[in-house]
Amino acid sequence: MYDLFFRKFNEKVALTAEEEAFVKQYLTPKKLRRKQYFLQEGDVCKSICFVEKGALRAYVLDETGDEHITAFALEGWTLGDLYSFIKAEPATWNIDALEDCELILLSKQAHDELLQTMPKYETYIRLLMTDAYMALQRRTTYMISLPLEERYLAFNQMYPTLFQRIPQHMIASFMGLSAETLSRVRSRISNRK
Amino acid sequence: MSTKQTIAIIGATGNMGSGIAKSLSKTNNRLLLFAQHTDKVKSLVEDIKKGNPAAEVEAMECPTNASWEADIILLALPYAAEKEIAAKIKEVANQKIVISISNPLNETYSGLVTSPDTSAAEHLQQLLPNSKVVKAFNTVFAADFANTIIDGKQIDTLIAGNDAQSLDTVSALAKAIGLNPLVAGELPWSRTLENMALLLIQLTMKYNYNWVAGWKVLHN
Structure with a gap:
């Protein structure tokens, strides 16, 4: 307990x-x-x-x-x-x-x-x-x-377990973004690779 | 206070337990009910929800789980049964308010089985040393919960306990179900409170009050 x-x-x-x-x-x-x-x-x-x-x-x-x-x-x-x-x-x-x-x-x-x-x-x-x-x-x-993409990456690094476990719209809210903006940020990051 | 408190009622299907459960189900609290016979608890839950579909009340199958989830634990058990339950909830009742409503009556209701230098509430406090035991509702009859006004006067519920915050919380609960809370003092006052219940029972039997009676302190 x-x-x-x-x-x-x-x-x-x-x-x-x-x-x-x-x-x-x-x-x-x-x-x-x-x-x-x-x-x-x-x-x-x-x-x-x-x-x-x-x-x-x-x-x-x-x-x-x-x-x-x-x-x-x-x-x-x-x-x-x-x-x-x-x-x-x-x-x-x-x-x-x-x-x-x-x-x-x-x-x-x-x-x-x-x-x-x-x-x-x-x-x-x-x-x-x-x-x-x-x-x-x-x-x-x-x-x-930080610019949005860098901010996302920095947060992801700071709270890796959080990003795996918590729904994306809540992560967006936590970062001060709309769910749509966060989704665009994530696709821009994955296009970079 | 808008955050709902969760109250576990252990022994919810007895006269006192069900009376308190029905009253509390109308307040801004969530109830977890436990009693030995699961079918009886379930029918009590159905009964409460029939009268008040918005009531947050649930039957629980284990007193430990009910108490673990609770903010406040109310033991609606005979004095003799408290020891066994106390052992089951001791760990999860740590730091929580545990309300003692029992009266340690003998078999003929003519006296108390506890010695004069202690009380059921103090015994419970010994069994649950890290809980905040509060004596309350023991001077109120089961039928009184459905109607807290007798002869135009609101029934008092005398309360005793050692922790000021817990006394406030229990007083607020009493008020929410229509009783007038009256804090007597620290937990040893339970001795007097338990004797007052005994006296009220004696008077009720002698003068046929039909189990609708209560204490009221008149004052200016």
């Missing part, structure tokens, strides 16, 4: 069996079925989720009701509306399951207690956030500076 969570944790900070048992007390195992919401816009994001199994996406709705995908999470990734989680303000993101999921939730209360009581957890969170920030930096740079 917690296998992948602790494997990923140990990659960042090694835990003893006792420390794993200590962290485990604070974790909430939760199943979510395809199309069910983990979070809806307007609610406070009370937990962040780690994906043991399955896939989720986060999206925002614009004024016309169109979806714009802001993030994905596959096995081993962590997802939540961070702003809402930290500030306890209503979320602007919606998060739902693309596949049946097995999640490990960390509530704000559990997160705060672990931060205070366990230096190794603080290290884990620091590394998790640093990784997330670096990914965001790369993604933002690609989005504003």
